[in-house]
Amino acid sequence: MADINQFRIIKELYTGEQLTVYQVEDPKNGEPGILRLIHQLPLRDQWNQLYREYEAKITNYKHLPAVKVLDVWDRKPFVVMEGNEGDFLEKEQMLTGKQIDQFVDAVVYLHKHEILHGKINRFNIWIKENGEIILYGAGERAVFQPDRKITIQDDLKQVLSILKNHSSLAESHFEGISFDHIEELQGWILRKLAIPKPGLVNLGESSTTVFGLPNKEVIEREEPKRIVPEISPAPPKEKRKSGALFIGVAVAVLLIIVIFSINFLKGGAEKTSIQASEGKQETAVEKDKPKEKAAEKKDQVDLSQFTQVVPSWEPIKHASIKLAGHEYTLVAAAQKQDDSSGKVKVFVLSQGKKVGESPEYKGSNSPEPTSYIDSFLTVTSENGQKGLLVFGLPGGLGISEVIALEVQASGSAKQVWSDYGTEVKQSKDVISVTGTELSNLSLKNNKFTLEKK
Incomplete structure (x- = not known):
């Protein structure tokens, strides 16, 4: 397989009607990359314009690759983007909660920078060896299909399709749902997967709406404060009953004190016996303490330096x-x-x-x-x-x-x-x-x- 300009081709990753994707290496510095070569020559100007705009907006976001080289080979335009060891999302592969979070974050970042992806499929989702996600191909569909305008709804439907086929979320969750913005979809995903996200308030979601109300607040909402009616003064007969009740309580308390005192004295004698027994055991244990200390010292790691x-x-x-x-x-x-x-x-x-x-x-x-x-x-x-x-x-x-x-x-x-x-x-x-x-x-x-x- 011939090299493309100065880039050595490691392997072909994908080929389609409009483009071929290669995993490449720059022999000068050994850095890996992903090379995207388009087949249609008339699209050269649109392609270059797309990636110049992308290069200006996407520079150092870790889940979207930065542009390294924009060039031409055999009259065909190509772009080389940052790339690491890994592979595209496989057909039956399931994404973890963290990977879903990273994938949706990449789409959110694109939309915030006024870039619509247009073709979010598994051949544009790259999974690095360490499990992190990189999303490729942003905006290319606008070049390949200029007569068809890309909308936000296109991206949202494609994200939901990826989640439906590559996540642990049940299919019933996807029935009858629709969103107007990617941030709304992101909030829904966070709720379903219970992923904590520091920026939820910025997404228009508060911690209470995403993760539920604190226990105290729930209790206060579910159990309204009871209204306690005012108690009118008791008649004379009630006073006599209260006096009798007080005497009964006093007698009961006195009886409890007597019983407690007897048990306390009995328990003191038993405690003295137990302490004597424990004293003998401690004497036996003391003999083994030097061995224990030696073992502890051996296992300790000196981090003073x-x-x-x-x-x-x-x-x-x-x-x-x-x-x-x-x-x-x-x-x-x-x-x-x-x-x-x-x-x-x-x-x-x-x-x-x-x-x-x-x-x-x-x-x-x-x-x-x-x-x-x-x-x-x-x-x-x-x-x-x-x-x-x-x-x-x-x-x-x-x-x-x-x-x-x-x-x-x-x-x-x-x-x-x-x-x-x-x-x-x-x-x-x-x-x-x-x-x-x-x-x-x-x-x-x-x-x-x-x-x-």
Whole structure:
């Protein structure tokens, strides 16, 4: 397969009537990319105009690719866009809640910048190796079908079609629904998948309308305050009854005090006997304390020098893991930015040196860095060559963004999976994440394995 200008073709991804899509690499710097080559020469000017406008508006949004090169090959115009290892959305593939969130976010971003996509299908939805979504092909339909005007409703129907075929939402949810704007559709999706979203108020949705009212407010609405009628003064006969009632209560209280005193004295004697017995047991336990302290000291990880190895990061959680005979310490660290946000990163240390690290993640909206991360769990493969670290980035309503990192025998780490979840548990060599479905994460045959139930 011939190269296209300076770009080396790795493989052909898609070919249709109007264009062919290739995965390419720039030999100069080794950077990967996605090349889109159109077949119809008369469309060259419209194509170039489309991608010049796109290039001016879409620059650094991570779920929409930026333009790298706009050129001509064999008189045919093509564009090279940012691209990573991955593949298009497959026919029977199901999107996770996080992937749906990213996919719809990309459409929202386009509409905010006055760009209508026009042809949202699985051959334009790219899934990177780490599971993140990139949406390609924005506006190309206007070039290929200039006589047919693209509308917002076209995009909304296509988004709903993707959700219907590639999400866990039941088909009954899609019956009789319609939206006027992508933000309305996004709010509906967030409600159905129960995904916490910081910008809901900006979408015209409040936290109460999306996630329900707080318990206190619900109770107040469901149970109106009762009106207590005023009590008129009691007649003389009632006073006599109240006096008799008071005497009865006083006698009952006196009886309770007497019974309590007897039981207290009895209990004191029994307590003295129990304390004597416990004293003997403590004497026996004291003999084993040096062994316990020695074991605790051995398991402890010295992080006192961490800030020297990794300046400006504060360690908040850690775990030890042994791979191919090497001892590694996995440290989750935080970097506070302001009173309500910060960054999180996982570092891999060995013999006092940093040997690997994860991408940066956004910590929770909390002033305390220690609350930026939770559920720090690890497993190793049967042959001890790989490790798996799973941790959560807490969000709202008890829902966390759960990340899985694969750690190599060399100490390097890369993200292999992420999704939203409400609970993370470990049972032997399997880590389970409860979200819209149950995801079981493990290392089988030395490979990361995801099983959904």
